[in-house]
Amino acid sequence: MEGECPQNIFTLSEREVMQVRDEKINTPKKYYIETYGCQMNEYDSELVAGLLEKQNYIRTESSEDAQLILLNTCSVREHAEEKVHARLGNLKILKEKDPEVKLGLLGCMAQNLKEDILKSKPYVDVILGPDSYRKLPGMLEADEANELNVIDTKLSRMEVYDDLFPARREGINAWISIMRGCDKFCTFCIVPFTRGRERSRSIESIVEEVIQVSAEGFKEVTLLGQNVNSFHHEGRRFHELLDKVSEVDGIERIRYTSPHPQDFDDELIAVHATNPKVCNHIHFPLQAGSDTILERMNRTYTKAHFISLAEKMRDQIPGLAISTDMIVGFPGETEADFQETLDVMNTVKFDTAFTFKYSSRPGTKAAEFDDSVPEGEKQDRLERMIKLQREHTLLRNESHVGETLEVLVEKDSKKSEKQHQGRTRSNKIVIFDKTGEQPGDVVNVKVLDAKGITLFGRILN
Ligand code: SF4
Structure with missing residues (x-):
């Protein structure tokens, strides 16, 4: 009998198949990225966003709306790891609803x-360590061809992502990674094992990125x-980098984090004292004040050296604020x-401090110390x-009450949309009534009051 074979009714011509394939390739996929831990992870998430956006992915703020969901994770504290384990459990449900979603x-x-x-x-599709982000686009392409390579965690002695620029959101402050890894091996810290050896970017590529963020309005x-x-890069050191960055027009303030007391030399202190763009705030992590504990932590400085450096900084840098990190209850702490x-x-x-109870991280030297401090004592x-x-x-x-300070306007204050929140060069938060200025403006504010970590003031016209 003549007539159409029922199968042919549903069969696409070769041209139509190509069209469907092209549409699939050209329709942007959505990615969602969630970041845990330090600012370096925030920066790396922007770097990964930049890579994905070159691959025709667009960002979504909802995990439920995404075809690719990424969690950029932290191992520094147990609590951060527990949060990620729980979150992966949640996200598994999305994958069960739509097996095309990649996690x-x-x-x-x-x-x-x-x-x-x-x-x-086993439902996690991709596992990439901090030195493997360049592999992500290739992995996603392999996945399209059903050849997904799920894991790459090789640490590199070279990778600094020198030629990749992050996809940043708008803001006042731009984070710029200048070096990666750590060779200090503090006994409580997992970072040298998860981030590998120290290596620095070239001054030229950092300055190029600073010029770019300045053009974007940061x-x-x-x-x-x-x-x-x-x-350090080709014999040039950190204070030289700060001077070079300060030559970029449009950038008003330069900050950095996180330094180590061992690497504070006279030249670095002098840059703070003499270069007006280098802010008068130094984060100066103490960790502990006892020489016995400092030695067990492998911090490579003594209490006396730390205090003498802090005094030198305060003597030489006008209006300096010093913040710190401290750990209580390190093994053996009496x-x-x-x-x-x-x-x-x-x-x-110290002007401010981040304070932590010691928590043991498997894989670190301190995890092998057996004289732990009881939880009640730590608390x-x-x-x-x-x-x-x-x-x-x-x-x-x-x-600072009674002083007039230069404040960079950042955003609305949390408590009132009639007030602005800004920051002094010394990194103090200041709240003041709006008088028509915009985020990004630099204004003079007379400080009228101080409560907790916040200053309150009035703008001077
Ligand atoms: S300096 Fe010490 S605390 Fe900082 S990243 Fe390196 S090992 Fe960790």
């Missing part, structure tokens, strides 16, 4: 826990590195050791430390 794990947990993740969460840059002030940390606090009177020390720091923060902030 990827990036960053330190990918590096550190790849075997665990592969075993316990007023401030924060230079980033796990050990930022040990930056009450007398802890008192020495309080001693340093009382001498330096008690942490509370005493926080109480003392609050007093010092208030004392430092109250010393």
